[in-house]
């Protein structure tokens with residue numbers, strides 16, 4: 410078997426087509442991304458190019474690719490600027506397979522950290538930055554040890570979920586003997602959350618194969634497997650552990666929007682709406698999820714966690 414570069418249909422090396430392109434590599438609790446600054450919006454990469462860059466053996470490798478584009482240079486960005494003129498930067502998020510996702514909770518923290526490290530923005534600790542995304546405007550606040558993001562409102566994907574006790578879907582997973590009831594929640598991107606019975610069951614899930622979700626949300630879904638804390642609430646704080654199979658990626662070490670959706674589901678199942686603060690443990694670390702009412706009285710979800718940049722380089726034909 411000859412080992413070759415991923416080639417486009419025209420036969421040229423995708424990395425050369427995409428390059429030379431400076432990038433940074435970063436992660437948030439092990440959910441890792443290739444980040445590109447594109448001030449003139451010159452590198453609207455194709456899905457095949459994104460997949461080649463995110464390829465962990467023949468490219469740079471990542472769960473996703475994040476492109477920083479001035480909002481004024483993108484139609485989606487201009488829409489947000491119309492109501493929030495301070496949202497000067499837009500996060501163009503792509504999954505490892507090249508597909509587009511509306512939002513990325515770990516990614517937006519690393520995105521802002523990248524803007525700060527590139528000196529594209531000045532963001533002292535305690536200050537907040539408005540960011541444009543395909544899931545609308547997000548407000549990111551710099552913390553001493555990471556960032557907090559106002560992820561906006563959550564909603565059940567199927568409106569009658571609450572009436573069904575918060576179980577509106579069925580998920581078949583390798584490693585689970587029978588299909589398991591679940592609930593589908595939107596954080597701007599779709600999630601389907603399954604409760605597991607034990608740490609053993611959580612550990613034995615085979616997430617190399619894509620879970621079968623019924624009904625499958627119109628644009629697919631990320632699937633989170635949740636083990637509520639024992640006890641669920643201690644010292645006023647809820648806790649849960651989770652693993653995730655991400656749409657367009659596969660299993661990742663962490664998922665920020667997934668952690669928010671998992672806390673929404675766990676809180677609903679336990680009728681623990683009074684618990685505002687949750688600690689979500691993922692294979693890549695620990696994320697904080699907090700529920701609070703935004704200005705308009707709607708309940709918002711706030712995600713907090715670290716953001717780390719680990720390398721810089723240039724994408725080009727070696």
Ligand SMILES: N[C@H](CCC[C@H](N)C(=O)O)C(=O)O
Nearest residue numbers: 510513514515598656665666
């Ligand atoms: N890792 C991301 C989620 C990406 C979700 C993406 N896989 C999708 O298709 O929605 C996060 O931290 O929120």
